[in-house]
Amino acid sequence: MKPLRSIAANAVALLLFTLAWHATTLVVRSPFYPKPLDVLKAFCKLALEGDIEGYSLGLHIGVSLLRVISGFLFACATGIPLGLAMGLYRPAYESTRSIIEPVRFIPPIAWIPLAIVLLRGFSRYVFLIWLGAFFPVFINTLASIHRVSQVHVELAKVFGGDRSFILAKVVIPSIMPEVLAGMRIGLGVGWMCIVAAEMIGGEMVGLGSLILKYAELLRVPEVICGMVVIGVVGLLMNELFLAAERRLFKWRREVVV
Template identity: 55%
Template sequence: MVEKSFRSSLRSNTTALYNVISVALLFLLWEVLAKVLSSPFFPSLTDVLSRAARIMVNGDIEGYSLLYHAFASILRFFSGFGLACITGFPIGVVMGLRREIYNALKSIIEPLRFIPPIAWLPLAFLLLPGYLRYVMIIWLGAFFPILLSTIAGIKRTSPVYIDVAKVFGADKKSIIFKVVIPSALPEILAGMRIGLGVGWMCIVAAEMMGGEPVGLGRLIIKYTELLQIDASLVGLFSIGIIGLLMNEAFLQMEKRFFKWRMEVKI
C-alpha cells in the first residue's frame, strides 16, 4: 500500500515537472522569436506580462480593470452554464428512461445541436436584452453535451443492476435515483465538462460580437482594433487560464464527491 502510494506520488510529481519544463521551453522560445522578429505584432512575454499588470492596476482604455472584465465574463458564463445543467440533466434523464419521448423529439434535437451557438447571436440580439443574450448563447453551447451525455448514460445502465435492485424489493423511484442515475454519473459528468468548455468558448466569442463594454472577449476586440497586440494577448491568456482553473476545479469536485468512480484525467 505504501509502495503504491509512493509510486502514485512520484508519477504525479514527474508529470508536474514535465509540465513546468514544457511551459518554460515554450516561453523561452517565445522570447527568442520576439527578439528575432522585433515586430510590434509579435510582443514578447515580458511585454505581455507588463501590460497585464498595467491593465490590472490602471484599467483599460475605458478604465475597466482586468479583474472586472474577468468577473463579468465568469458571471455571464455561470448563469448560462447553471441553466444548462438544471435543464439538460432532468430532460436527459426523462428521455433516457422513456425512449419514445426521445424518438418523438429526435428530429428537433438532432438538427438544433449541429447549429453553432454563435450562429444564434443575431437572433439573440434582436429578441433579448443585453445580459440574457449571453445567457442564451452559453446555454445553447452547454445544453446539448449535457443532455446527450445524460441520455447515453441512462440508456447504458446495465440491466443486471436494475434486476438485482428489483430482487431486493426496490421500487421504481429507488431504482432511478439509487441505481440508474449513479450508474450514469460518469457520462453525465463528462458531458458537463464538455459543456463547461464549450460554454466558456461561447461567452468569449459572444462578447467579441456584442456591444457590452466589459468582458474578456470585448477586451480583446478593443485592443485588436487599436493594433495593441500585447494587450489583446492579455485577454487571450486570461481566457485560457480561467478555463484551465475551472476545469481543474471541476475535476477536484468529481474526485471529492464521487470517489467510487475510476479517475481518468484528460
C-alpha cells in the same frame, strides 16, 4: 504521473515555450509580434490600472464568469432532467429527434446575430451560454441512461425495489460520472461562446470586449494578454471539475482526461 513531477514537467514545458517564443521575436521583428515580457507588462498594467476606459481586469473576468455560470446553471437545470426523462422513455427522444439533432449541430456562434436582435443585455448571454452548454449535458445524460447495468437493475427488483427506488438508488448514482463529464464539457463550450458573444455584442465589460478594444487599437500585447487570461480561467474551471470528479467518484478506476 505524481503531482510534484507533473507540476515540474509542466513548469519546464512552459519555460521552454516562453524561451522559444522569445527566440522567434529576435528573428521575426515586427511591432505586431510582441515579446513575452511585453505581454507580462501589459498584464501588470491591466491588473493594476485597468483598461483604457478604467475597467479593471478583475471586473472583466468577473462579468464574463457571471454570464457563463448563469447560462451554465440554466443548461444543467434543463439538460439533466430532460436527458433523464428521454433516456427513461426512449419514444420521447425518437419522436423529437428530427428537431433536436439539427438544432444540436448549429454552432452557438451562429445564433449570436439572432440573439442580438431579439434579446437585450444579460439575457442575451444567458441564452447563448445555455445553447452551448445544454447539448453536452443533455446528450451525456441521455446516453448514460442506456449504459446502466441491467444486472444492478434486476438485482434491485429481486430485493423488492420499485421504480422510484431503482431510479434513486441505481440509475442516478450510475449515471452521475457521465453527467458530470457532460457538465464539464458544457462549461468549456459555454466559456468559448461567451468570449465570441462579448466581441460581437457591443458590451463594454467582459474578456471578449477587452480583447476587441485593444485589437481595434492594434495593441497586440494586451490582446495576447486577454487571450492568456481566457485560457487560464478556462483551465482553472476544468481543473475544478476534474477535482470534483476525483473526489466524488474515488471508486472509479478509469482515468479522467
